[in-house]
Amino acid sequence: MDIAVLTFEGFNELDSFIASGILNRMKHKGWNVQITSPSEFVTSMNGVRIEAQQPLEFANKADAVLFGSGMLTRDIANDDKILSRLSLDPNTQIIGAQCSGTLLLSKLNLLANTPACTDLTTKPWVQELGVEILDQPFFANGNVATSGGCLSSQYLAAWTIWKLAGRLEAETAIHYVAPVGEKDRTVEHCMSVVGQYL
Template sequence: MKIAVLTFDGFNELDSFVAAAILNRLRAKGWEARITCPEPEVTSMNGVTIKRQEPLEFAQDADAVIIGSGIKTREIAQDDRLLSRLRLDPSSQLIGAQCSGTLLLAKLGLTGDLPACTDLTTKPWVIEAGVDVLDTPFVAHGNVASAGGCLAAQYLACWMIARKAGRQEAADAIHYVAPVGEKQVFIDRAMAAIGPFLPSGELAA
């Protein structure tokens, strides 16, 4: 499993790094989540500069893609040249969007007329883009999912793992990162969020 975690200038560290860290818990099984950026270096909303692991074009060959959020997402959504570099295919890829990443999901035409999740700041922009916004942390329609709120990144990662490796692998990944003494609580919450959006076979895996 090759996973592109799309990370743009002004990115939110929680969105990119939490999801990537959880997904990379399956590295021994051949999974690899890579920080994927349009430029060689990007700086976060809090001034942390990182080097990309993959260029933006990596996303079109990845098995799964997470579109992260950040303070410049509205500018990115108006950059047709940059968006043209994102060739995503929900028929063959799992695609998830985090917070303001949902605006890019809408601009790429991947939400269709279905409702989505986003953060409270981005909500009016997503509605302006023609998408109904749910007051829930996670929703998925087939191979396309969206999450609202920074810490909902765990739900996107958990959903991708459950879809491709099974429910138990997803629970194990959440168990590893959850606080001591609260591990079952975190697992139960994650499964309650993603469970309704898993095919029955995957839900029981």
């Protein structure tokens, strides 16, 4: 499985790194999880500069694509030069977005008139595009999911693993990263949040 974690200039570290970290628990199954960006280097909203593992076009053939968020997403949403490099298909790919990444899904016409989740800052921007925003951390319709809030990245990662490898693998991955003393409770809660859409 090829998994693209889309990471743009001004990215939120929690979005990209938590999702990538959880998804990389699937290396034993041959999963290839890659930080995917429009340029060779991107700098986070807090000044962390990283090197992209793959160019943006990697996402077009990936089995799953997750859009992270960041403080410059609104600019990216209006940058046709960047968005034109993406050609995604929810019929053949698992596609998810977190917080302001939902704005990019909407701009790419990937929400198919379904409600979505996002953060409070991005909410009015997505609503301007005619999308109903839900007051909840996660929602999925078919192969497209959205989440709201930095720590909701665990839900996107768990949903992706469950969709592609089954519930047991998702439970195992979340169990590994969950706090000691709270592992069973964390797994149960996470599975209850994403499981209703699977």
